[in-house]
Amino acid sequence: MTSALELREVRKQFGRTEIIRGVNLDIAKGERHALIGPNGAGKSTTFNLISGRIAPSSGTVKLNGVDIGGLPPYKINRMGLSRSFQVTNIFHRLSVFENLRCSVLWALGYRYSFWHRLEQLRDARERAEAVLELIGLQGRHDTLAGLLTYAEQRALEIGITIAGGAEVILLDEPTAGMSRSESDHAVELIRRVTVGKTLVMVEHDMSVVFGLADRISVLVYGEVIATDTPQAIRNNRSVKEAYLGSTLDEPAGTH
Amino acid sequence: MEFLTISLLNGVSYGLLLFMLSSGLTLIFSMMGVLNFAHASFYMLGAYLAYTIASKIGFWPALVVAPVLVAGVGALVERFGLRTVHKFGQVAELLFTFGLSYLIVEGVKLVWGLAAVPYAIPPELNGALFKVFGSEFPKYRAFMMLISVAMLAALYLLLTRTRIGLVIQASLTHPEMVEALGHNVQRVFMLVFAGGAALAGLAGMIGGNAFVTSPSMGESVGTIVFVIAVVGGMGSLPGAFIASLLIGIMQTFAVTIDASLSDLFSLAGVAVTDNTAMSSLLRMPVSQVAPILPYLLMVLMMILRPRGLLGKREG
Amino acid sequence: MKPLIQASAGSDMQRRGLLQSAHSLRWIIWGATALVMLVLPLVFSSGFAIALLSQIGIMIIFALSYNMLLGQTGMLSFGHAVYSGLGAFVAAHVLNQIGASHFPLPVSLLPLVGGFGGMLFGVLFGYVTTRKSGTTFAMITLGIGEMVAASSLMFPGFFGGEGGVPTNRTVGHAVLGITYVIALWCLVSMIAMYAWTQTPLGRIANAVRDNPERAEFVGYNTQRVRFLVMVLSAFFAGIAGGLSVIDFEIVTAENVGAAQSAGVLLATFIGGGAFFFGPVIGSVLFVLFAVALSNLTPAWLLYLGLFFVLVVMYVPGGVSSLLMKQVPLIAARKLHRMLPSYAAVLGAAMMVLCALVLTVELVYKLQIDSDNGTAMRLAGLSFDAASWAPRAVAAMLWVLGALASRLAAARLRDAWDRVQREIAGSNA
Numbered sequence: 001m002t003s004a005l006e007l008r009e010v011r012k013q014f015g016r017t018e019i020i021r022g023v024n025l026d027i028a029k030g031e032r033h034a035l036i037g038p039n040g041a042g043k044s045t046t047f048n049l050i051s052g053r054i055a056p057s058s059g060t061v062k063l064n065g066v067d068i069g070g071l072p073p074y075k076i077n078r079m080g081l082s083r084s085f086q087v088t089n090i091f092h093r094l095s096v097f098e099n100l101r102c103s104v105l106w107a108l109g110y111r112y113s114f115w116h117r118l119e120q121l122r123d124a125r126e127r128a129e130a131v132l133e134l135i136g137l138q139g140r141h142d143t144l145a146g147l148l149t150y151a152e153q154r155a156l157e158i159g160i161t162i163a164g165g166a167e168v169i170l171l172d173e174p175t176a177g178m179s180r181s182e183s184d185h186a187v188e189l190i191r192r193v194t195v196g197k198t199l200v201m202v203e204h205d206m207s208v209v210f211g212l213a214d215r216i217s218v219l220v221y222g223e224v225i226a227t228d229t230p231q232a233i234r235n236n237r238s239v240k241e242a243y244l245g246s247t248l249d250e251p252a253g254t255h
Numbered sequence: 256m257e258f259l260t261i262s263l264l265n266g267v268s269y270g271l272l273l274f275m276l277s278s279g280l281t282l283i284f285s286m287m288g289v290l291n292f293a294h295a296s297f298y299m300l301g302a303y304l305a306y307t308i309a310s311k312i313g314f315w316p317a318l319v320v321a322p323v324l325v326a327g328v329g330a331l332v333e334r335f336g337l338r339t340v341h342k343f344g345q346v347a348e349l350l351f352t353f354g355l356s357y358l359i360v361e362g363v364k365l366v367w368g369l370a371a372v373p374y375a376i377p378p379e380l381n382g383a384l385f386k387v388f389g390s391e392f393p394k395y396r397a398f399m400m401l402i403s404v405a406m407l408a409a410l411y412l413l414l415t416r417t418r419i420g421l422v423i424q425a426s427l428t429h430p431e432m433v434e435a436l437g438h439n440v441q442r443v444f445m446l447v448f449a450g451g452a453a454l455a456g457l458a459g460m461i462g463g464n465a466f467v468t469s470p471s472m473g474e475s476v477g478t479i480v481f482v483i484a485v486v487g488g489m490g491s492l493p494g495a496f497i498a499s500l501l502i503g504i505m506q507t508f509a510v511t512i513d514a515s516l517s518d519l520f521s522l523a524g525v526a527v528t529d530n531t532a533m534s535s536l537l538r539m540p541v542s543q544v545a546p547i548l549p550y551l552l553m554v555l556m557m558i559l560r561p562r563g564l565l566g567k568r569e570g
Numbered sequence: 571m572k573p574l575i576q577a578s579a580g581s582d583m584q585r586r587g588l589l590q591s592a593h594s595l596r597w598i599i600w601g602a603t604a605l606v607m608l609v610l611p612l613v614f615s616s617g618f619a620i621a622l623l624s625q626i627g628i629m630i631i632f633a634l635s636y637n638m639l640l641g642q643t644g645m646l647s648f649g650h651a652v653y654s655g656l657g658a659f660v661a662a663h664v665l666n667q668i669g670a671s672h673f674p675l676p677v678s679l680l681p682l683v684g685g686f687g688g689m690l691f692g693v694l695f696g697y698v699t700t701r702k703s704g705t706t707f708a709m710i711t712l713g714i715g716e717m718v719a720a721s722s723l724m725f726p727g728f729f730g731g732e733g734g735v736p737t738n739r740t741v742g743h744a745v746l747g748i749t750y751v752i753a754l755w756c757l758v759s760m761i762a763m764y765a766w767t768q769t770p771l772g773r774i775a776n777a778v779r780d781n782p783e784r785a786e787f788v789g790y791n792t793q794r795v796r797f798l799v800m801v802l803s804a805f806f807a808g809i810a811g812g813l814s815v816i817d818f819e820i821v822t823a824e825n826v827g828a829a830q831s832a833g834v835l836l837a838t839f840i841g842g843g844a845f846f847f848g849p850v851i852g853s854v855l856f857v858l859f860a861v862a863l864s865n866l867t868p869a870w871l872l873y874l875g876l877f878f879v880l881v882v883m884y885v886p887g888g889v890s891s892l893l894m895k896q897v898p899l900i901a902a903r904k905l906h907r908m909l910p911s912y913a914a915v916l917g918a919a920m921m922v923l924c925a926l927v928l929t930v931e932l933v934y935k936l937q938i939d940s941d942n943g944t945a946m947r948l949a950g951l952s953f954d955a956a957s958w959a960p961r962a963v964a965a966m967l968w969v970l971g972a973l974a975s976r977l978a979a980a981r982l983r984d985a986w987d988r989v990q991r992e993i994a995g996s997n998a
Binding site for chain 1: 768770779781784786787788790791792794795802
C-alpha cells in the first residue's frame, strides 16, 4: 500500500550549511503523525520541503507515490496536500468568511473564472459556512481577519488549511502561543477536522502530541533519530538524551 | 581598431557613471527595502548645485561640497518624509519617492529656470588625455573613471572594514536585533539614505558637465538605472556593476553603428526591398534603435531569467 | 463548545435579509449614477464644461481599470498608459478605415476596438511584466512604458511619426452626442468592472494582494492570476483609449508616455484604492487639477506633485478613505461633533495654501517670467512681485498658517479620540 507521504534521504543545504541531513519518513494514509524535536532541528524546514515552499537539495518527497520534490506550492496543493503556518498566514483584509471561500474556490473547480458571480455559487458558500461552523467562528462571519484575536486567527489558519478538502494535512505548531484551555480547544478542533485524513503535525506541546498522535518522529539536527508509537518514544534513550531529559516525562505542556 | 578602443573606453566611463548611480540605488534598496524613485533627481540636484557652487568657489571645492549638500537633502527627506511613510508599507514608500522626484524637478525649474544651464568642464580637465591612432580620449572621461573607481573602492572599504559598515550590514537583515544591541538603527537608515543620495549627487556633479545639465536630465538616466537594477538583479551590487558596464558599453557602441538588420540579411544574400514586411524596421540603423536597447535587454532578461543576472530567487 | 444551530440559523436569515437590501441599494446607486451622468451635461453645458465632463468620463474608466491592478490585486504599475495608448492607436487606425468606408462598424462601438487592442498588448507585455511581482514588477512596467514611448518614432506606420495619427469621427454626432457616448461607455465599464470584483477571479485577486504566498498554498498560481488581471485591466484601459480617439480625434506618442501613466496613478491613488468609487472621485479631482488648474497657473505641476506627496504621507487611503471614515460617525449621529474641528483644520489649511500659492507664484514670476516685467495679478489683486510687500505677506501667512495648523491638528486629534470613545462606549 502506498504511503500518503514518503521522504527518502531528503537533504537541504543553505549555502554551505546543511540543515536537513538525510530525513526519512513514511506516513501511512489516515495516520496522525507528530514531528517533534528541539528548537532548530529543522521541523519547519522539513514542512517547507514537503509543501513546496523550498526545494530539496537532494532526495525524494513523494505524495501518494508521486514525486513532488521541487514542484511549486500550488501544484502540490492541487494534488491533495495542504499546510498551515506557524506564523499566522491569513488574508488580513478579507472577512473571515471570504478567507474560507477563497480557500475552496480552486478545489471546487472555479479556477480563474471571471464569469461566475460569487453570490450565486451555492457550493462555495455552503462549504465555507460549513468550515466556519467547524472552527467555531460563526460569530465572526464578516469580521476582517486582521482584527481577530490571536486564538481566533489560529483557528482560521486551520480552517483555511482544511477548507479545500485536501487529504494530507500539515499543521505547523497549531497551538503555538495558546493558553492551556485554548490548546485543549484546538486539539478538539484538530481531531474533528482531520477525521479520515492524514495528519502530520509539528508540535512542542507534549500533551497535545501524546493526545493526538498515532506515531511520533523525532527530528534532531536535521535527521530523524526515531520513529515509533508515543509510548515507545517516551522510553527511548536517545530521544531522552536529545531533550536533555526535560519535557518528555511531564504530562502538561511547558508553555 | 582605434574606434573600438575609444568607444570601449567611453563605454566603460559611462558604465562606471551608471554604476555610481545604480550602486546608491541598490544600497538603499537592499538596506531599507525602499526603491528610491527620486534617485535620478538627486543626480540632477548634484549637477545643478555643482554648477552654482563651482561658479562661486571653483570646481574642486564643489567636488566635495555639492555631494555633501545633496546628502543633506537626502537626510532631510528620510527624516521628515520616508520615516512618516514607512509605516504604510512599501507601496507608499515607493509612491512617496515617486512624488518627490517630480517635486524636486519642479523645484529645480523654479530656482534655475527651464533651460539647460552652462555647467562646463573646468579648463584644467579639458582636452585630450592621450591619442590612440589619431583619435582623442578626453581627459575628463578619464577623470570620471578615476572618481568613480575611487568612490566605489572607498564604499567597499567602508562597508566591509569599518565598524559603521558592519552595523549597516547587520541592520540590513536584522534591524531589531541591531537596535537591541544599542545602535540607533533609525540613524543608520538616515545615513544610508543620505549616503546613497551623496553618491547620486557626486555622479551628477561629474556627469552634469560631460553631458547636459537640464531639468530633464534625470528622466532618461533614471529609467536606465532602474533597468540596470532589474537586469542585474534587485539588491545585488555585483549584478548592478555588470549590468551597468554592459549597458554603458552597449549604448556607446550602438549609437555609432549605422548598419541595420537588412545589411545583415544582404550578407546572407537576402535583399530587403520596400515590399518586404516590416521593411522600415529591418532597414533601421542600429543607432536609431539604440534608445530602446536597454529595455529590450530587460525584456529578454525577464523572459529568460526573471531574477536578473545575480539576483536572489524570491522565496 | 457553543450551541450553534439556533444562532446560526438566525444570523443566516439576518444575513439573507441584509443581502436583499444590499441588492436593492446597489440598483439605487447605479440608477442614481446613470441619472447624474444624464443630467450633468445638460446643467453644465458650456463648451469648456462639456470638454471637462468628457475627459472625466474617460479618466474614470482609465482609473478604474488601473485600480483593478493597484487596489484589487496590489500591483503597482508605472506604465499603464501603454495599454490605453496602444489601444487608442489601434482604434484610430480602425476609425480611419471606417471613414474610408473600408470597415463597417458604427463609431459608437469603436471603444470596443480600443479595448481589444489594449488587451492584445496586455497579453504581449503582460507575459513579461507579470513574471515578477512587487517593486520589481513596478520597475519592469516603467521600462516597458519607456520602451514603447521611445519606439514610437521607429514605427511611423503605426505611430504616425511625430504628428501622431489624426482621425475624424465621421458619422456626424453633435458634440452633445459624443458626451453621451462617453457617458454610456463609462457607465457600462463601471458596471462591468464592479461585477468583476464579485467574481472568483476578483476575490482571488484580493487574496493575492493580501497574501500571495498563502494564495499559492490554497491552489492558485499567483503569477497566472496577476497575468489575467493585467489582461482584463488592459482591455478596459483600451476602452478608455478608444474613447479618447473619439473625443480628441488624434492620438500621439504622448498617449503612451510617462505623463499619462503617472496621471492615472495619481488619480487612482488620490481617490483611494480600497473602495470601488475611490478612483471615480480621484478622476474628478485629477481632471479638475490638471485641466482647470493648468489654465490658471504655470506652477500647476508643482501643486499637483505637492498634493500627491501630502496624500501619500497623511492620507494614504485617499479621499475615499476619509469619506468612509465618516460613515460610523453618521451611523452614530455624531458627525456634527467633528464639524468644528474639521472647519478649524480647513481654515488652517487655507492659510497655508495661500502662503504656498503666493510664494510659488512670486518665485515663478521673478525667476521664469521676469521678461514681462514684475507686475502680476493673483486672486483679483494686482501687485509688483519685486516689492517687499507681497513677500512680507507671504512670510506672515506661513507663520500664522504653521501655528494654526499645529493647533487645529491637535484639536482634531482630541475631538476624534473623544468621539471614537463615545461610539465604542455606546456599542459595548
